[in-house]
Amino acid sequence: xxxxxxxxSTSSDPAPPLRCRxxxxxxxLAAHHAIRHEVFVVEQGLFAxxxxxxxxxxxxxxxxxxxxxEQVAGVVRLWPHGDGxxxxxxxxxxxxxxxxxxxxxxxxxxxxxAGAAGGELMTAHVQxxxxxxxxxxGWSPVGQVEDYLGAAHQLMTIALR
Numbered sequence: 123x124x125x126x127x128x129x130x131s132t133s134s135d136p137a138p139p140l141r142c143r144x145x146x147x148x149x150x151l152a153a154h155h156a157i158r159h160e161v162f163v164v165e166q167g168l169f170a171x172x173x174x175x176x177x178x179x180x181x182x183x184x185x186x187x188x189x190x191x192e193q194v195a196g197v198v199r200l201w202p203h204g205d206g207x208x209x210x211x212x213x214x215x216x217x218x219x220x221x222x223x224x225x226x227x228x229x230x231x232x233x234x235x236a237g238a239a240g241g242e243l244m245t246a247h248v249q250x251x252x253x254x255x256x257x258x259x260g261w262s263p264v265g266q267v268e269d270y271l272g273a274a275h276q277l278m279t280i281a282l283r
Contacts, residue, residue, distance in 0.1 A: 138191030161214035195219035206242035237282035
């Protein structure tokens with residue numbers, strides 16, 4: 123999907139224009155990976171060394187970025203499971219940019235991208251502290267809270283059609 127989702131700022135302070143879209147080049151992909159490393163390896167300690175996995179090398183995986191002006195400030199990735207199911211993960215916004223509200227439009231673009239690719243259902247393992255955020259975007263919890271990557275996560279789904 124190549125369209126751009128323009129993301130209005132939720133801050134009353136003057137903020138750079140926000141845009142969300144698929145990575146455009148190798149430099150943006152490197153920035154995508156760097157933000158994930160910063161958040162999931164350094165800040166949260168969910169991974170030792172690197173959070174990169176086989177999905178990052180899979181050409182079916184879609185890497186999205188949220189830009190504040192020209193700066194990549196947030197990311198999310200998604201990939202197809204098959205049979206109309208997609209999975210989203212690695213939603214991350216750099217600490218200094220979280221006040222801009224970039225997470226919502228990144229999640230919305232991920233859902234829209236998976237739906238436009240023919241998806242019918244999307245899943246995500248959501249950190250428990252973010253469940254309400256996802257519920258506000260139309261996601262529903264499935265089952266009980268579980269340990270995922272050594273932290274409490276809730277499996278959540280959203281219909282794509």
